[in-house]
Amino acid sequence: MTGLQIAFLALSAVMLFAAWKVVTSDIIVHAALWMVLSFVAVAGIFLTLHAEFLFAVQLLVYAGAITALVIFAIMLSDIRELRGEGEPAGAGLGRRVRRLVSRRLGLAPAAVAVGFAAVMYSVYRATPWPGLPPGDPAPSTLAIGRELFGTYVVPFELASIVLLVAMVGAIVLTLREGGREKEEKRP
Amino acid sequence: MIPLSWVLVSAALLFGLGLYGALARTNAVRILIAIELMLNAVNLNLVGFSRYLSPHDVTGQVFALFVITVAAAEAAVGLAIILMIVRQRDVSDVDRINLLKW
Amino acid sequence: MPTLPIVGEVDTAVLVAQLIFLLPELILAVTGTVIVAISPLLRGRERPLVFVAATGVLAAFAGLGPSVGGAGEVLARMLVLDGTSTFFRPVFMLGALIVIGLSPDYLARRQVPAGEFYALVLFATVGIMLMASTHELLMLYLGLELASISGYVLAGMLRSDARSQEASIKLFLIGAMGSAVLLFGLSLVYGITGSTNLVEIGHALTGGAAATFRPALLAATMFLVAGFGFKMAAVPFHMYVPDAYEGAPTPVAAFLSVGLEGAAFAAAIRVFVTGLGIIQPNWAAVFAVLALATMTLGNVTALLQQNVKRMMAYSSIAQAGYILVGLAVATDRGISAMLYYVLAYTVMNLGAWAALIYLSHNGQSEELADFAGLGRRAPLVAWALTFCFLSLIGIPPTAGFFGKFLLFSAAVDAGLFWLAVAMAVNSVISLGYYWNVVRAMFMEEPATEEPLKASPVFGLGFTLAVLGTLLIGLGAAPFFRLVSAAVVTLP
């Protein structure tokens, strides 16, 4: 087993564990923090796959920006969840069991999720995936830059419209009541 | 070298976890986080394939880049929607948002 | 610095020259941006923006000029000019134009920020137009997201209305999930074929990849079916649709039901027929099952609705079921019938929604009781709505009749006899709930005799939809030629 493989497995384990904690932790802020760890691990995996540029983007956008957004939203939203009151409480093992079978954390979600993973695993097992192609991977940053402003310049511009829409949307939805409306009613 | 199937399987597991999170938790912010996990799984797929198709092919990485961009936009809109609801109804649990049914 | 082999090096000059083919989308996007920029300056006097938006769409129609007759992939293979895109781009613009015309009264009454509304409709239109005119998965995804994100925001635009909020969050959560599933499928397709261009994907698959990677390919296909099924409102991926349409502002629901659904069908044609044509038996079978489930469940459930807006949501599910027959058949005739039906559906469905918008901006809700006596209070609207319903049921000589007839005969032709019969039976079922509304309009006493009002712009939009339903039906011949030319053939 090479060092790269070990690194991959370790990162993968961290990523999945963090994701598990994201789903199961009772306090939503904890979940958000676990999410950061999961994203960082994903970034690490990108590095093992020689995607340095994406590594950086993943850290900046996901682990940075999106996390900040999420935490921001949590702070602005449900105070009860911060204290862990949003989910059914209990103690010890009993709490865990209860949570697994409570109204929404039912068996059906688990069954669907496990079913999904199992099917995908069998699919991947049954598919003869190619090995690593010969040749050293080129540094990807330059190549991505060229592609982005060459072949993919139209999608690049399109993405900017998507961001514009998101901005307009976020503003229009969260503009405080009484801001614009009141102004409109003023003679 | 890392076998491609390792990448794919861990991506599938991550997707599955995200799926479980989306189904099992009722808080809208958590569902959003779970969706982000799923998108990360997709990115793992894309980057992994990109690496294994050809040493020079970066299409998958470019695709992943766009997925990240869109995910950020989506998260912004999603959080704005959640915020809007929380402000006016003081709930963020989706199982309490069910005026519309039948 | 070592010289690096760059994949897909493009000539900038060519790229710039080819931007002319993107003119309609550019005009729409620029119009949207301008509206966003100037609407804060108008301070509540946003009504004139409807003319800006409509002018933008009309200019975009004109901008189609250079693209007409063009063939092949342009703009570094990001845009494809062929019959299908020539067909769909104006259809979607027509839909957007009608929606814009129907909206101003509603927006004013319900205090929806009009500037943002028009801008988002225009942006979403850019998205759905690009979805229908690209072979590039990345463009497809971006177009879809552009339309979807605009849709999430649009649905929530009645900010203080709990139902609108709910529609928005449901649309968002499930939509984001649908996108994730679609993306997962796209990533697998990319991994299997090494390309994100549908033509290349088709070549790679016929070149042996389909056999080698069959398990993964089948899984990817299922992901794509689910992802597109979600956007098409196909059962069982439909469950968000009634809630989202009922809660969303009515013009938005109208737009989503024709724009997003239509674009999903357009994109699905490209992905499945051009890209995954080699495993046609597999996906066609799934679509056949989905078609049956979708039309039956949509119609049967619509029978029970008391809220007409919700009924229309189920009706659009049912209509999606009919359209799916085209994919289930997947012959040239099936696909062209499907295209024709999407066109017919756009106008007739918008015509039906227009009546709902009309009631709504007159301060009424959309319960069945609100339709009582509409035949007396607003005879023109009532008759137009009846006509659109006849079309949705499939009574000649409306557009809907020819659409159903074409799908029906395509299914028969392909040997899917059971599906054809199911379609016919379903059209009889649908009679029940449409008739409910017609009966209320003409045969029940109105609560008040007070006549209802509408602005001329609304009248124009409505007329466009109803005339379209009539013309596309009666003068079907040129439209038939159009869709025959637009067919994407199976390899």
Add this chain to the structure above:
Amino acid sequence: MTEHAWLIVVLPLVSWLLISAFGRRLKNEGDWLGVVTIGVTLVLSLVVLWEVAGGAATRVSVPWLVMGDWQLDMGYLIDPLAAVMLVVVTAISFLVHVYSMGYMHGDARYRRYFATLSFFTFSMLGLVVADNLILLFFFFELVGLASYLLIGHWYENLGPRLASLKAFIVTRIGDLAFLVGLAVLVLATGTTGIPELRELVEHHQVPATVLTLAAILVFGGAVGKSAQFPLHVWLPDAMEGPTPVSALIHAATMVAAGVYLVARSFFLFEPSATALSVVAVIGGITALLGATIGVLQTDMKRVMAYSTVSQLGYMMMALGVGSLVAGMFHLWTHAFFKALLFLAAGSVMHAMHTMEMHSMGGLYRKMPVTAWATIIGGLALAGVWPLAGFYSKEEILNAAFYSGVSGAGFAFWAGVISALLTAFYMTRAVILVFFGRPRDRHRYEHAHESPPVMTVPLAILMVLAVTAGWVNAPISHHWFGKLLGEAEVHLAPIVTVLAVGATLLGVAAGYAIYALRLVDRRAVINALRPVYTLVRNKYYFDELYNATVLRGSLRLAEWAAWFDQRVIDWLVNAVGYVAVKLSEAAGKFDLSVVDGLVNGAAAVTVGAGRRLRTIQTGFVQTYILTFFAALVVGLVVFQLWRL
């Protein structure tokens, strides 16, 4: 003229558009426009018939819709069959138009009525001349739509509303069969042109089984439109429409469309003994069914309605036993005397404002023209020599007598018995309404003869009801039959004896019971109590359909709702629900109570009975769960498929 026959179809269309658009500004709301237009088409139709009788025939077909290798033509085919039908439709429609000017005078939607009448005529004429089955189907649907509008003309009342919907839906069920039959034909032959199909069938290019299947399915369409058993239930209810409309529907348009469809596609039936038998037997059953129910109706219009059902059965029977001529001939004669009967009934309605025969009586003195119209129409219907009905009925019975089709024997006896019953109930109706002592003094005092605009059409129809049969009698050398291509006529004396005997017996029985009161009505009813109840309740068909079809579809919907709500929710909640229940049994409040309250309130708002119609839970997560469950199931199925 024949080559310009399209004018006949287009004129009513123009009239419809003009009345709809400008009627408000025209004199008398444009009624004269409709009358004049239909009058012109009547003249044109007569010219066409004249020319066709002289050997002219034409077919014009132009490509209409072309899509790839597929093409739909639009064209018209004028042959003797179409020419005869054109005359029937335009003549009846013209008289109904004239009569309506009096009958509908002062109606709130007078203009709409005349516009729709034009539209109805247009649809029917289009159907008649259509040269391919798809176009024919197209007009078939339009006829249904138009009759829906007309039956529901007085939509303020519940009766017309329900009746119009019933007509629309029931006939659409038949249309469904027709459509599927069309699909079979297209699949097997690749064409829908009537002459082309005939060519193919005559050259044995179509497999026999396909032909039988297609014929039976097409017949399904006719069963719906022509109110044949078991889809006859809509026709009597269609009485709720204005009486002139009933006359039009019963005589020349709606119900004739089904018979005409079978006649038009008769070449499909001819080679198939099975298809013919089906038609003959269904026709026989319908004839008996209509006649028996007609005997016990007390509403004058309903008597007429069931007599139409019965007579339509006759026509189908005639076609089923292989005689196109007999069927069309009866359609022809029936059109005149049935229109006469309905318009006369309308005249009575106009005077009495009721249709209940037990509150009439003695009207002969007040309304002699109407009385004579009913008497002549009744005699023609009963088949008394030398009135129209005699010739066509005799022709049918002869055809059945000589036919080799299995089921023809049944059809023959059904025909004879129906003849007896028909004579009986017509005698009964005439006596109850026009003779004896007035039973409702008040109404009787106010009764008066109708204005000339109504009585003149009656007079014209009276003449036609007497003479219409002569076109296929020895006196005209069987002109009608020869026109439609019948070689020679066999007439068995025994058949004539039986038919005349049955008719006379019927009349005599009716006269004995209702005029001379030789037999006590009650005694007969008591003796036959079970049969009486069964027939009085119209064999419980409506109840049967309510219990099965209506209930069934409601069940289906409820089941879908139940599935969505229960099963899916159950999947999510199953275990959790138990846990919640257990934990909260000791808790402060029971979630289910809250749930119950919320649901209860909702149930109240949407009305009782909607409880089970809850389609979706409203919970996002159940939606997501369904989505992914379907995805996973799909993935598994796909992978299994691969193996």
